[in-house]
Amino acid sequence: MEFVIKISQFLLSLSLLIILHELGHFIPAKAFKTRVEKFYLFFDVKFSLFKKKIGETVYGIGWLPLGGYVKIAGMIDESMDTEQMAKEPQPWEFRSKPAWQRLIIMLGGVTVNFLLAVFIYIGMTFYYGETFLPIENIKDGLFIESTVANKAGLLTGDNIIAVDGDKIETFSEVSEKVLFGREITIERDGQQSTVTMPEDFLAQLIDSKEKSFINLRMPFAIVQVPDTSYNKASGIKAGDIILGLNDYNTRYIDQVKEGLEKFKGQTVSATVLRDNNETVIPLKISEDGKLGLVYANGSTPETLEALDYYKFKNKTYGFFESIPIGIKKTGDKISSYITQFKAIFTPSTGAYKGVGGFKAIYDIFPSFWNWEVFWNITAFLSIMLGVLNLLPIPALDGGHVMFLLYEMVSGRKPGDKFMEYAQMVGFILLIALVLFANGNDIFKAVFD
Template identity: 50%
Template sequence: MEILIKALQFILSLSFLIVLHELGHFIPAKIFKTRVEKFYLFFDYKFSLFKTKIGDTVYGIGWIPLGGYVKISGMIDESMDTEQMKQPAQPWEFRSKPAWQRLIIMLGGVTVNFILGILIYIMIVFVWGVDFVKPTDIKHGFAVNEMLYDYGFKDGDKILKFNGEEPLDVTAINKHLFLRGITSLEVLHDDGTKETLAIPENIGDEMWANGVMEPFAIRTDALIDSVIVDSPAEKAGLLKNDKIMSVNGTPVRFWQDFTKLIQNSKAENIAIDVERNGTIETINLTPREEKTIGVFNDISSSIMVQHKNYSFMESIPKGNSLAVWTLKDYVTQFKYVFTKKGATSIGGFIAIGNIFPATWSWQSFWGITAFLSIMLAFMNLLPIPALDGGHVMFTLYEMITGRKPSDKFLEYAQITGFLLLIALLILANGNDIVKLFS
């Protein structure tokens, strides 16, 4: 059932984004009196699940859920209708229109996606408000990864300021550290002293290289909140609400201490002392090969989450800011795609589907849809033939130089771009399959 709920959310979100993206091309094409032969949700290779013709346009739903398209007369696109291009140009065709009109038609899809992302974020802020955690609302401070010890950070630090300013939500520290150029953090150590610590500008690269994407973790009490079915923990008898007291005789106070001891243990069998109903019990178990035992805890008792509601007018700048930062963050992290590690991290449809929660939540649905809308806009704007950005690149070249690329050149460019996209699609979904079985 959880997989079905995720799949339904994914398909609904994807369909919504595709239809509106293609409308972004369709509407200016109609305004400029350009004939649109097809308007399709999903691809219709060989046959369609549904289609109907209204005027000059066939509207339909294909059976391959990899996207959608509008087929515009007199344009070399994914349909590869080269026969049409051999005929004399007609006044209703895309190729007959002035370059500025063709540019607007091609930019229509990504423009709609950007605007849509902003509007959704505005409505999310207006309807649900914003949750946040202030620096003083983290009970035990942060557990710090060892890679940050050399910069002066210590377990239990409470982070007071990012680059000299108090953050609205201190739990966003890892994202800011990775993507937003933090060069200093003011911290309150466990001993009560305050200190401003410098951070190198390339800290994001260091996090990526070391695989430490969350160097700051909210420090929580060592209390088990859930136990995975058939895990070593369940088989050994660990229960929800057990309080971890020690591991192999080493006292434990926080959850992060517990997980670190499990990870670093050299022994095949581990003895865990837990407090249960006022008594101490010893549980012996053997961790999995990757040094996990199948237990989770809950951070809710260690933080105080505050909430702020926004009026509609207040939601506009806040929602716009969320959209802008979503785009900036995505563009900033995009450089890591071109690394060896990044290539294996690219995800396909399974990865995107897993972003959605296992239980239906309209707030999560719209938040993810807004993110995907902005992500798709950016990806479509890349100057790759077969994407909107490729068509925009060639049109801008024509407008600047006064020379239009030949139809044969555009045809070869379209084929090259299409093959590149297919290769990326295979890579992304191949990564999903590998991760699924490993």
């Protein structure tokens, strides 16, 4: 069932993005009286799952869910229809249109991608509002779980207040900014200092295979006590929160872990919070520092506030108030993705090791259906698709835009033969990138 939910979200999001992106090309093409021969969701290699000709356009669904396309008459694209290009140009063909019209047609797809992200963020802001944790409301610092981050100089209990001179406003900003930042301003024991991160920090994290990096310090909340647990008879129950082991305060998970290491092999008096009351029960700690319990924080902003761990802020917005917020969120996400992209193409950072393909995209969808999460992921994927398509690779929209701009500036149109060769080179580069990204997925699946 988990697979069905994840794959359904993945395919729905991908289909929506592909259809809208291709509509971005289709609509201006039709507006400029350019013939569109095919409009396809997914690729129809050898055969189609469905196709129907309406007017001059064949609409269809291919069997290979790696993208989609519109085939515009008189355009050198991935179809490499050299036979058509050898004929005399016709008024309805792409190559017969003025450069400015061709530019609008080629930019239509990425324009729709960015506008879709704006609309989604506006809608989410209006419908859901915003729940966030101001950085000043984190009193006891953060949980730095990564040994790589520890080695770099970040420790549990540190508050991260700025990255590369930019002040951190909310907790949601922390992880990404630290991953791609160099100078981290921290507050430790009331004193400010600066930690300089190694250039290959991201590569070290990837190589370490550590699952967590920076998190909030959470309560140690018991979610299950197995019948096989050697602490079953102690009276510990699901929902209990461990506040102390003997005289050692354990308000947070990391402190419980330290206490278990300190008292391993012993039976301790554990103070637990149950139904807002504190009680003391005996707990056995194994020789390797375990309780024999299944636990997770499982805490929501509401429960964390009720337990006086953190105070979140909630804001609601009217529709018109949501518009500038949606635009700003889109701009911030575009900037963030470009920063990540720069890191990927800077070999010294090692960020290329984290590049993923379709498996990586599939993995970001949760195993439960949540529309807020779905739309948030879809908005980011729309931005990602827009930025990727603007790369100056001939097989992508950005490559066509590059040659069109050259034509508009120089007044000279690149020859058809040159465009054919450029398209072939671009297609090879694109295939290489796809193979590299999906190869990384396979490598991680096999060796991680």
